[in-house]
Amino acid sequence: MSTDLSHLPPSTPEEIRAMTRNAGLDLPEELMQQFIAAWPAFEAMVRRIPRSLDRAVEPARSYRPQRVARV
């Protein structure tokens, strides 16, 4: 079993448009074209993230109520 998502095919321009719309973005066509060109490199990065870390590995983000909820 693959431990990341890098085996998936790159999103097509149509899929990128749909994902962008679903995120609530309404980009002018020129900016959309730029984004369609930019996204594949980021998509590849995200897909290389390992998906099979040990269950006990905590995110590197701690919630400290006395600090965060300070009033």
Place this chain on the structure above:
Amino acid sequence: MEPDYWPGGSSSGAGAAVAAGFVPGAIGTDTGGSIRGPAAVCGIAGLKPTYGRVSRRGVFPNTFTMDHCGPLTRSAEDIALFLQVIAGFDPEDPGSEDAPVPDYAAGLTRSIKGLRLGLVEHWYALGAHPDLPPAMSAAVEVLRGLGAVVEPVELSSLRDYTDCKTTISIAELYAIHEKDLKTRPQDFGRILRNRVLPGALIRAEDYVQALRWRTVLAREQALALKRFDALLTAGALSVADRADPNQPDRLVSSPSITMPFSVGGLPALAIPCGLSRAEGLPLSLQIAAAPMAEPMVLRIAHAFQQATDWHCRHPDLA
């Protein structure tokens, strides 16, 4: 060093002003290398302190979990003096660490004889500027000559660190800019817009998995720093780019050699260690150590600068 070249980013003005001698020191911000990058290509010193060592209060956020403020100066000694002023706990910064602030200048002149330094050579051995590996080898020989024990150490690839950092960053960055990107995307510059927009397509599980991977990568560095007093690598993989607004975005075109210590949240200092032969532009050495071990980083850098004069070379802008 050369007005036709880009001074790195994003603390570009701070780096250029210090290099040109307009100011003795400046504050920069560093999420993935924005202090160390300008320092490296401008031939000056730039310190990304430990995450939480210097308050981020009032700074426009980029990536909450990786934003740092720190000094850029010409020498490690000036970094120590500058850091003394800005380091410390700030209850208004949720990421601030409530840890004592040592006297950073006090330990500068201690010998580095016997210190164990781990050289992360595989990060710059391939694909870097051709003059960088020889300059790094020369820097290592200087440190060995001062009595340090330098041995190779292998960590995860730059690609791994860059993927982890970038996934976290773009998700947080998009959250900061979402409203503006939805209402006035044309007001962003092309490069910034295309760095921020991908965050819209990052799923919650991608972000959390990247944060969990960060834990794994940070532990890898912590383990290495049980064997070594500090880690050495290059401060940048190349020299300054020519000032050209149409340059490709390096964030996606090549992995970053500053991002590993952003992921680890470790103190990391870039100092000059040579000049390229073809362009005569600065090359840089990066020194990192355990969390809050800024005194160790500064001690090694100061010893190096007492034995070399790369930090004394300044541009003639007249």
